[in-house]
Amino acid sequence: MKQFLGTISRFIDRRQALVYPAPAIIALFLIVVVPIGYNLYLAFTKWTIGLGDPRFIGVDNFIELFGDERVLNGVKVMVYFSGLSLSIELILGLLIALYFHRQFKGSEIVQAIYIFPFAATPVAVALIWRIMLNPEIGVMNYLLESIGLPGSLWVSSARTVIPALVLVDVWKWTPMITLIVLAGLKSLPHDPYEAARIDGANTLQIFWYITLPLIRPVLIAALMLRSLDNLKEFDIIYTITQGGPGIASETLYLYSYNVGFSFFKAGYGSALMVVVFLIVLVFNVVMNRMRINAQDI
Amino acid sequence: MQKKMTVVLVGVLLCLGLVSPVIAGDIDWMQFKGTEIRFLMNKHPFTSFIEPKVADFERMTGIKVTLEVFPEDQFRNKRMIELNAGGTVDGYMIMPGQAKLHYWKAGWLKPLDAFIADASLTEADWDVKDFFAGPMKGSSIEGKQIGIVINAEASLLSYRRDLFDRFKVKVPETMQELEQAVKFFTGKAVDGIKMVGITLRGKGAAATSQWVDFLYSFGGSWTTAQGKSNLDSPESIAAFKFYGDLLRNYGPQGGTMLHWAESTSIFMEGKAAMIFDANVFKSLYENPKESKVAGKVGYTTIPAGPAGKLPHVSNWSLAISGTSKPDRQKAAWLFVQWATNKENVLGALLAGVPAGRASAWSSAEYKSKDEHPDWTAGSLKSFEIGQPQWNPPVLNVPEIRDITGLVIVDAIEGKDVVQSAKKAAAVMNKKMEL
Amino acid sequence: MATGRRMTKLFKSTLFYTGAVALCLPPVFVFVWMILTGLKTGVQNISYPPQFIFSPTLENYRAVFQQYNFFKYLMNSLVVAGLATGVSLLLGLPAAYSIAKYRQGRIGILILVARMTPFVSYLLPWYIIFRYLNLIDTYTALTITHLIITLPMVIWLMISFFESVPAELEDAAKIDGCSGLQSFLIIVLPLVRNGIATSAIISFIFSWNQFLFSLILSGPNTKTVPVAVYNFISYGKIDWAGIGAAATLIVLPVSVFAFFVRKSIVQGLTMGALKD
Numbered sequence A: 001m002k003q004f005l006g007t008i009s010r011f012i013d014r015r016q017a018l019v020y021p022a023p024a025i026i027a028l029f030l031i032v033v034v035p036i037g038y039n040l041y042l043a044f045t046k047w048t049i050g051l052g053d054p055r056f057i058g059v060d061n062f063i064e065l066f067g068d069e070r071v072l073n074g075v076k077v078m079v080y081f082s083g084l085s086l087s088i089e090l091i092l093g094l095l096i097a098l099y100f101h102r103q104f105k106g107s108e109i110v111q112a113i114y115i116f117p118f119a120a121t122p123v124a125v126a127l128i129w130r131i132m133l134n135p136e137i138g139v140m141n142y143l144l145e146s147i148g149l150p151g152s153l154w155v156s157s158a159r160t161v162i163p164a165l166v167l168v169d170v171w172k173w174t175p176m177i178t179l180i181v182l183a184g185l186k187s188l189p190h191d192p193y194e195a196a197r198i199d200g201a202n203t204l205q206i207f208w209y210i211t212l213p214l215i216r217p218v219l220i221a222a223l224m225l226r227s228l229d230n231l232k233e234f235d236i237i238y239t240i241t242q243g244g245p246g247i248a249s250e251t252l253y254l255y256s257y258n259v260g261f262s263f264f265k266a267g268y269g270s271a272l273m274v275v276v277f278l279i280v281l282v283f284n285v286v287m288n289r290m291r292i293n294a295q296d297i
Numbered sequence B: 001m002q003k004k005m006t007v008v009l010v011g012v013l014l015c016l017g018l019v020s021p022v023i024a025g026d027i028d029w030m031q032f033k034g035t036e037i038r039f040l041m042n043k044h045p046f047t048s049f050i051e052p053k054v055a056d057f058e059r060m061t062g063i064k065v066t067l068e069v070f071p072e073d074q075f076r077n078k079r080m081i082e083l084n085a086g087g088t089v090d091g092y093m094i095m096p097g098q099a100k101l102h103y104w105k106a107g108w109l110k111p112l113d114a115f116i117a118d119a120s121l122t123e124a125d126w127d128v129k130d131f132f133a134g135p136m137k138g139s140s141i142e143g144k145q146i147g148i149v150i151n152a153e154a155s156l157l158s159y160r161r162d163l164f165d166r167f168k169v170k171v172p173e174t175m176q177e178l179e180q181a182v183k184f185f186t187g188k189a190v191d192g193i194k195m196v197g198i199t200l201r202g203k204g205a206a207a208t209s210q211w212v213d214f215l216y217s218f219g220g221s222w223t224t225a226q227g228k229s230n231l232d233s234p235e236s237i238a239a240f241k242f243y244g245d246l247l248r249n250y251g252p253q254g255g256t257m258l259h260w261a262e263s264t265s266i267f268m269e270g271k272a273a274m275i276f277d278a279n280v281f282k283s284l285y286e287n288p289k290e291s292k293v294a295g296k297v298g299y300t301t302i303p304a305g306p307a308g309k310l311p312h313v314s315n316w317s318l319a320i321s322g323t324s325k326p327d328r329q330k331a332a333w334l335f336v337q338w339a340t341n342k343e344n345v346l347g348a349l350l351a352g353v354p355a356g357r358a359s360a361w362s363s364a365e366y367k368s369k370d371e372h373p374d375w376t377a378g379s380l381k382s383f384e385i386g387q388p389q390w391n392p393p394v395l396n397v398p399e400i401r402d403i404t405g406l407v408i409v410d411a412i413e414g415k416d417v418v419q420s421a422k423k424a425a426a427v428m429n430k431k432m433e434l
Numbered sequence C: 001m002a003t004g005r006r007m008t009k010l011f012k013s014t015l016f017y018t019g020a021v022a023l024c025l026p027p028v029f030v031f032v033w034m035i036l037t038g039l040k041t042g043v044q045n046i047s048y049p050p051q052f053i054f055s056p057t058l059e060n061y062r063a064v065f066q067q068y069n070f071f072k073y074l075m076n077s078l079v080v081a082g083l084a085t086g087v088s089l090l091l092g093l094p095a096a097y098s099i100a101k102y103r104q105g106r107i108g109i110l111i112l113v114a115r116m117t118p119f120v121s122y123l124l125p126w127y128i129i130f131r132y133l134n135l136i137d138t139y140t141a142l143t144i145t146h147l148i149i150t151l152p153m154v155i156w157l158m159i160s161f162f163e164s165v166p167a168e169l170e171d172a173a174k175i176d177g178c179s180g181l182q183s184f185l186i187i188v189l190p191l192v193r194n195g196i197a198t199s200a201i202i203s204f205i206f207s208w209n210q211f212l213f214s215l216i217l218s219g220p221n222t223k224t225v226p227v228a229v230y231n232f233i234s235y236g237k238i239d240w241a242g243i244g245a246a247a248t249l250i251v252l253p254v255s256v257f258a259f260f261v262r263k264s265i266v267q268g269l270t271m272g273a274l275k276d
Helices: A002-014 A022-043 A060-067 A069-100 A107-119 A122-132 A139-146 A161-186 A191-198 A203-230 A235-240 A252-262 A266-296 B002-024 B045-061 B072-084 B096-105 B113-117 B133-138 B161-166 B175-185 B204-217 B234-250 B260-268 B279-285 B326-339 B342-350 B358-362 B364-369 B373-385 B397-412 B417-431 C002-039 C059-066 C070-101 C105-116 C119-132 C139-163 C167-175 C180-191 C193-209 C212-217 C225-232 C240-260 C262-274
Strands: B036-042 B064-070 B091-094 B148-160 B196-199 B272-278 B297-300 B313-320
Touching: A002 C180, A022 A266, A022 C070, A022 C105, A022 C119, A022 C139, A060 A069, A060 A266, A069 A161, A069 A203, A069 A252, A069 A266, A069 C002, A107 A161, A107 C002, A107 C240, A107 C262, A122 A139, A122 A161, A122 A235, A122 C002, A122 C225, A122 C240, A161 A203, A161 A235, A161 C002, A161 C262, A191 A203, A203 A266, A203 C105, A235 A252, A252 A266, A252 B072, A252 B397, A252 C119, A266 C105, A266 C119, B036 B072, B036 B326, B045 B064, B045 B148, B045 B326, B045 B342, B064 B072, B064 C225, B072 B091, B072 C119, B072 C212, B091 B096, B091 B326, B096 B313, B096 B397, B113 B326, B133 B148, B133 B313, B148 B161, B148 B204, B148 B279, B148 B326, B148 B342, B148 B373, B161 B297, B175 B196, B175 B234, B175 B272, B196 B234, B196 B260, B204 B234, B204 B272, B204 B397, B234 B397, B234 B417, B260 B272, B260 B279, B272 B279, B279 B297, B279 B373, B297 B373, B313 B326, B342 B358, B342 B364, B358 B364, B397 B417, C002 C059, C002 C240, C059 C070, C059 C240, C070 C105, C070 C139, C070 C180, C070 C193, C070 C225, C070 C240, C105 C139, C119 C139, C119 C212, C139 C193, C139 C212, C167 C180, C180 C193, C193 C225, C193 C240, C193 C262, C212 C225, C225 C240, C240 C262
Parallel strands: B036 B064, B036 B091, B196 B272
Antiparallel strands: B091 B313, B148 B272, B148 B297, B148 B313
């Protein structure tokens, strides 16, 4: 028995590189590949859920997709929402981190407060935001009006719905970016700063020529981390607007959900999901390139 | 002496009421003892009414019932995914006008006629003829009964009777009068609140079920006699325009995002003089814990349009899953039968769920307890004149509703309705499946 | 002169703290509003102007626990998040170790791709598969689905922690006669215990917050809190008071938890971002 165990142990040792990752990969494979394979198959079929079997139609779904106005709208909304929210989160996160990047009493409290939105359940806080943003009874308009500003329609107007949703996303995720960047700032080397100060550089110059290049890999990594979820944001939009008013906040991802599950056209819906996946994938590959380049500088 | 008699009498009645299903039963309620059944339910007032009583049914039959309750959107998605996988769901709530064509073709609906006719499964007293013919027809397809009505639903114009009285405004009977009334109230400061004339659903697909009353009353229709989209006919466009203008000019802010909950809460807050929505929401308006307008609301049917007074009548039914096993289907039938018996339907009506049974409405108990005779009259009138076809006559109802909803949104936003309706009609022609 | 400098300093620090408070207000306010919403009655919640001062009611909390059986849902969430985290660690730690040690970057990317897939596309096939395996409405099914989020997360966080373990330590252990497995379990794992705690916490939070998979695959026995909070939306009505109370009950445990382990979370998130 002991010998047997020894043999196993030696086998594991010799094949560590194979044996250690194997269970995780097999598990993910089983969980992911079968459904994704099924999904890919459906993308090339026409199938109304419940009515007969999926019928293979080649690339027809992908051809239809190009003539579908709501696909175009979905991509636009996705770019608008993600572009705006990711850039605000990044810039605001960086600025706030710079603000708090110093020794002060209460830095612990700030850290504690900033962890809350990160941990909060999206569906639950999105519901709270939904009543806060209500133009008739919401507290947001009350706050605006009490400081003399006109109220807004927030998510109830096609013009303001995306900025309003971005506000929620920014509220939820900027603190996380701040905390990441703050930790990143603390780990920066001191030497370049001293050299710059000796050369008489001002604060802005130091930020632009030293801090920003040094912190860029952290920023890009944080951006990647966020974009994984942000590009297929579901909980917040689904809970607050379900894509409305009209289709003004219907991202491609939400549209694919609607087609698949509200309109029960699983074939076409699957094709849309494939497109969403490709967009996320391409974005991350590009970002990864940028990150590697940023580190090479 | 008299008092004592009353107490005794009430006691006897209570006992009778409690045990009557067993005593009066001419079928064996225990025949499926030990069976477990599962129903998917929408979070509807009927569900809230029946849920606490399920234990009685379990005691009476020995059948174990699980009710899984979800809000409507999630409920629909879950129901479809489960039925598609041939899940363990034995029965479910359904709005036949929304889903019956799809579910029937998919084989997810069990025809109930054989159960109803079977004297060993159905009590004579259950009385299928007591149900309103219109809604029951709505719950049938190809001549087969696929659901039993638990709630007949029509939309009513609900208005602030106190304000209409105070300002001597006539309760609108025509669309012109409606427009005058909303105009009168819009912007008026009443008790410190700046009023809006009316609140309506405006959130795309969700609005079509209310807008359809305007569509019909303006003489429009979903499809032409040839089965093509009729959304771009002048009558249909007039309905889009009227509805959108009403909400934009005389409604609350952000009309395009008003789902039922947003719309009812504006009315219940006391900010709107009128609301046009489902009659079942009376129980919301009249609940003083939730509503500031409880006791101040009057009810009437939809005002007459150019084509007359043409409301829709829809219904929620309990259906039995075609994918379930035969013995469980029978056990599920006992549950459906019990849930829709005279006593429960009357109980639900007393709790504010518009009944699908004539006996409930005409019962002495309901009449003596009815605090809102105008609601009763309006509901019954709407059932009488209502159109059972309230959705596009297609298989992919949600998709066509969605397309239609986009025109409603455009109309509320004041965009070019003609162009929008033309576009929607073209898309509808392309996408509709029969 | 000295006073002047002190004044400037005082002024500057007052300015700084004013700014700091302003920057902390938005995160705090939403939580405050959530709590207030749960303490109001239905009528108060639809009143305008919104009420800041009112006599609070605990009625909603009573309803949440008695009518909606919320305690059970909280337990379900706890079990599922715990299981998902445990399994993720069990599978993820060796994988991350191997990826770090043998520079298996490709495997890392592959695992990340799993997280990029649109989660909606899993719903139909998963339901069919779990129905076939008779696993609908079980902790097993929910745990498995949550792995798709937590497992890649654990692996990616742990890679950087394992990379920071000096190779010499392991070499020394080998000379002392430790097998590879022993040195992994006895030498390496204790060295990265911070990382393990961190990734466990973060994966717990993400599992606790998961909505979509739980919506479709849970049942009466396994319903988790993010799904349960939707119970307060009903026919024609949203019970804002109930939602406020329920949301507070969902968000508070995980937020308080995060509060106590915030150092670990920040470290974990940063390690993820700082790694190359």
